[in-house]
Amino acid sequence: MSAWKRTSECGSVTEKLLDKEVVLNGWVAHRRDHGGLIFIDLRDRSGIVQLVFNADISKESHNLAESLRSEFVLSVTGIVVARTKEQVNDKMPTGKIEIQIQKITILNPSKALPFSLDEDDIDEELRLKYRYLDLRRPVMQHRLAFRSMLLFTMREFFVQNGFFEVETPILTKNTPGGAREFLVPSRTYPGSFYALPQSPQIYKQLLMASGIERYFQIARCFRDEDLRADRQPEFTQLDIEMSFIEEHDVRSLIEAMLGHIFKKLFTIDLVLPLPIFTYDYVFALFGSDKPDLRYELPITDLTDAFKEVKLNFLETVVLQGGRIGALHIQNKKFTRSELEGWVEKSKHLGAKGLLYIHFAADGSIESPVSKFLPANFFDTVQSVIKDLKQGDTLFVVAGAYKEAWSTLGKLRIAFAQELNLIKPNTLHFCWIVNFPLLEWDETRKAWSSAHHPFTQPAEGWDKTTPDQMKAQAYDLVCNGSEVGGGSIRIHDKQMQHKIFELLGLSEKEIQEKFGFFLEAQEYGFPPSGGIALGLDRLIMILSNTASIREVIAFPKTQRGYDAMMHSPTPVAPQALKECGVMCIPSAKEGASDKK
Numbered sequence: 001m002s003a004w005k006r007t008s009e010c011g012s013v014t015e016k017l018l019d020k021e022v023v024l025n026g027w028v029a030h031r032r033d034h035g036g037l038i039f040i041d042l043r044d045r046s047g048i049v050q051l052v053f054n055a056d057i058s059k060e061s062h063n064l065a066e067s068l069r070s071e072f073v074l075s076v077t078g079i080v081v082a083r084t085k086e087q088v089n090d091k092m093p094t095g096k097i098e099i100q101i102q103k104i105t106i107l108n109p110s111k112a113l114p115f116s117l118d119e120d121d122i123d124e125e126l127r128l129k130y131r132y133l134d135l136r137r138p139v140m141q142h143r144l145a146f147r148s149m150l151l152f153t154m155r156e157f158f159v160q161n162g163f164f165e166v167e168t169p170i171l172t173k174n175t176p177g178g179a180r181e182f183l184v185p186s187r188t189y190p191g192s193f194y195a196l197p198q199s200p201q202i203y204k205q206l207l208m209a210s211g212i213e214r215y216f217q218i219a220r221c222f223r224d225e226d227l228r229a230d231r232q233p234e235f236t237q238l239d240i241e242m243s244f245i246e247e248h249d250v251r252s253l254i255e256a257m258l259g260h261i262f263k264k265l266f267t268i269d270l271v272l273p274l275p276i277f278t279y280d281y282v283f284a285l286f287g288s289d290k291p292d293l294r295y296e297l298p299i300t301d302l303t304d305a306f307k308e309v310k311l312n313f314l315e316t317v318v319l320q321g322g323r324i325g326a327l328h329i330q331n332k333k334f335t336r337s338e339l340e341g342w343v344e345k346s347k348h349l350g351a352k353g354l355l356y357i358h359f360a361a362d363g364s365i366e367s368p369v370s371k372f373l374p375a376n377f378f379d380t381v382q383s384v385i386k387d388l389k390q391g392d393t394l395f396v397v398a399g400a401y402k403e404a405w406s407t408l409g410k411l412r413i414a415f416a417q418e419l420n421l422i423k424p425n426t427l428h429f430c431w432i433v434n435f436p437l438l439e440w441d442e443t444r445k446a447w448s449s450a451h452h453p454f455t456q457p458a459e460g461w462d463k464t465t466p467d468q469m470k471a472q473a474y475d476l477v478c479n480g481s482e483v484g485g486g487s488i489r490i491h492d493k494q495m496q497h498k499i500f501e502l503l504g505l506s507e508k509e510i511q512e513k514f515g516f517f518l519e520a521q522e523y524g525f526p527p528s529g530g531i532a533l534g535l536d537r538l539i540m541i542l543s544n545t546a547s548i549r550e551v552i553a554f555p556k557t558q559r560g561y562d563a564m565m566h567s568p569t570p571v572a573p574q575a576l577k578e579c580g581v582m583c584i585p586s587a588k589e590g591a592s593d594k595k
Contacts (some may be wrong), residue, residue: 004023004025004075004105004107005023006022006023006024006025006075007021007022007023007024008022008023008024009024009044009045009046009047010024010026010042010043010044010046010047010048010049010094011044011045011046011047011048011049011093011094012046012047013049013080013094013097013099014093014094014096014097015082015096015097017080017097018080018081018082018097019079019080019081020079020080021077021078021079021080021102022077022078022079022080022099023075023076023077024042024044024049024051024075024076024078024099025044025073025074025075025076025107026042026043026044026073026074027042027043027044027071027072027073027074027136028040028041028042028043028068028069028070028071028072028074028110029041029042029043029048029070029117030070031065031068031069031070033066036054036055036056037052037053037054038052038053038062038065038066038068039051039052039053040053040065040068040074042074042076042099043136043138045141047092047093047094048092048094049094049097049098049099050083050094050097050098050099051076051078051098051099051101052078052081052098052099052100052101053065053101053104054100054101057100057101057102058101058102058103061076061101061102061103061104064104064106065101065104067106068106069109069110069112070110070113070116070117071110071113071117071133071136072106072108072109072110073106073107073108073109073110074104074105074106074107075104075105075107076099076101076103076104076105077101077102077103077104078099078100078101078102078103079099079100079102080097080098080099081097081098081099081100082096082097083095083096083097083098113130113133114126114129114130114133115127115130115133117133117136117137122134124549124557125557125563128549128555128557128562128563128564129563129564130564131553131554131564132564135553140550143539143543143545143550143551144551144553146265146539146542146543146551147535147539147551149265150261150265150535150538150539150542151218151535153260153261153264153265154218154238154257154261155218156260157256157257157260157261158216158240158257161214161253161256162214163214163215163216163240164212164214164215164216165215165216165217165218166207166212166215166217167217168197168200168203168204168207168217168219169197169203170196170197170220171184171194171196172194172195172196172197172203173194173195173513174193174194174195175195175202175513175514179198179223179224179225180223180224180225181195181196181198181222181223181224182195182196182222182223182224182233183195183196184196185576185579185580185581186579187578187579190578190579190580191580191581192580196222196234197219197221197222198221198222198223199219199221199237199239199532200217200219200221200239201452201454202454202517204217204239204241204530205241205454205489205517205528206517206520207241208241208242208243208489208525208526208528209520209521209523209524209525209526212243213242213243213244213526214241214242214243215239215240215241215242215530216238216239216240216241217238217239218236218237218238218239218535219236219237219238219239219532220234220235220236221234221235221236221237222234222235223235227556227558227559227560228558229546229547229548229549229558230481230534230536230537230540230547230548231548232536232548232549232552232555232556233556233560234556235534235535235536235548236534236535236536237532237533237534237535238484238532238533238535239530239532240253240254240486240530240531240532240533241528241529241530242528242529242530243526243527243528244526244527244528245527245528245529246488246529247433247472247474247488247529249529250474250486250529250530250531251273251274251276251431251474252273254476254484254531254533255270255272255273255274256272258270258272258429259272270429274429274430274431274476275430275431276430276431276432276433277291277430277431277432277433278432278433278434279432279433279434279435279436280434282432283405283409284299284301284405285298285299286298286299286409286412287299287325287405287406287407287408287409287410287412288406288409288412288480289432289435289475289477289482290432290475290477290480290481290482291409291430291477291480292413292416292422292428292479292480293428293430294422294423294426294428294479294480295416295421295422295423296421297327297328297329297412297415297416297421299325299326299327299405299408299409299412300325300326300327300328300384300385301323301324301325301384302324302325302326302381302384302394302396303318303323303324303325304384305324305377305380305381305383305384306318306324308374308380309369309372309373309374309377310372311369311372313353313398314398317398317399320400321400322398322399322400322401322404323398323399323400323401323404323405324396324397324398324404325396325397325398325404325405325408326385326394326395326396326397326408327394327395327408327411327412327415328385328387328388328392328393328394329392329393329394329395329415329419330387330389330391330392331391332393332419333391334356334358334393339356339358339393342354342356342395342411343356345411345414346395346397346407346411349407349410349411349414350403350406350407350410351397351407351411352399353397353398354395354396354397354411355367355368355369355395355396355397355398356368356393356394356395356396357369357370357373357393357394357396358392358393358394359378359388359389359390359391359392359393359394360390360391361390361391362390363378363390365377365378378390381394395411395415397411413480425544426479427478427479427541427542428478428479429476429477429478430476430477430478431474431475431476431477432474432475432477433473433474434458434470434471435450435451435470435471435473435474435475436450436467436469436470436471437449437450437451437455437457437458437461437466437469437470437471438450438466438467438469438502438503440467444504446503446504447466447502447503447504448503449499449503450471450473451471451473451485451487452487453496453499453500453503454487454489454490454496455471455472455473455487455488455489455490456471456472456487456488456489456490456495456529457469457470457471457472457490457495457499458470458471458472462498466502471487472487472488472529473485473486473487473488474486474487474531476531476533478538478541479541481537481541482534482537483533483534483537483538483541484531484532484533484534484538485531485532486529486530486531486532487529487530487531488527488528488529489527489528489529489530491521491525491526491527491528492521492525493518493521493522493525496514496517496518496521497510497518500514536548536551536552539551570583
């Protein structure tokens, strides 16, 4: 038997084991030397227990304990004894007992740590460089434990509901659309490349063609796109597909799954069904297709209210078909410098300009354009914003509808954060439906899929213009984040071919990229639909953390750099030669951006 074969875990030693001998393993969390007595807090994954080294009981162990430092790995043998009444720590599960040590083995010492595991405010780059140390912290252990339990609970739900879990390939085919893909050179086929999947989209539709009918997978996905707090180059999603269903079937399934999760993990009865809003409705109110509904602050269209305002730039916007929108801020008196600060902040959020209008308590109007506003302007605006009062402020953006409202949507979030409008410890799920089918790509001067090219158009799509086409698509949104997106799929070859043509693909491109898929649709392809949930993002929200890097074991930095492995790295010329690949030097060569 190994010297470190333990009988108990640290966090499981309780009064039930009083006067029993136990063998424990773990890391030194804290050490306190009181001369004749040395106290060590020993930590493993289950928790912490206090060890007592008494020279009168084992002088050898006491002497060895004098050399112990933080994060030494130990195996100890001792007797479980009750703490004195004065020493009881009710905040710890093991707070009523301690271990009188008879024998100790140092399994491995530790150098001085680059940061204390007790600290909360640790530089993130340092944490990621020494991620194996960072993960020893109880808060990180709890997050990984929660992630594990959540995935188990999801699997449990889908197996109980007749789904097959099927793995799909990681090395796949490069196809147009969506985000930029990671490419993998092939040594067997020099000059040719695999692509890492952005999602298992085509594969799961082919599984429906295979008669699987109900599929799910905890899938690894890859996207070479700009990163942010809720994005990583590689991520995990819950992938689902079903045959012979409609939109409401998918939404009902996901709601039932969420209800199962909340009941089992939080003992909370989630209020179902979740609210459903159309894309046009939420964009008009919140300037976003993933609105945060934990606070109010809607956007108000004031285009008509400014009709009598003779300002050239506003008149030009309206003549060009643009709109004038505003955010109404109540119960806040801004200083002049604060108002100008918001003007500057709006520029960083994409605004060409921000106009503020403060209705002072004495009836006057404070604004850079106050002299252009008619005397009855307050009454005019109040006829639109019913709860407008003297002392309130409007922040106004004018421009093309989508651009202006998107900027107001970003400002809405910034104001909510700055003014503490967001209700803490609140989860607000909702569904967004009736998305546009297509989006105009100004760079390519062509239409692109708003969701993906396999999305079923809404009825009547072929009798309208591309900018008016709607999709049978739906997103699950929580607290301003899209946590899931799905759609009913195209199962008819002729319709699929027409969509590819709308996207500007030539017949040659269609056949090269999707010929195999169109052929599959000629062999009894069933109607189907599905959804994918971003698990990292969902776990981040449920864990009440600010970044998905906090719930991923080994994440990349915000620039896609692995600070622990120092990756990506150059590859030996011979390895590139074998794959038929040649690197083109760039100005950035040799520089590393590890931020």
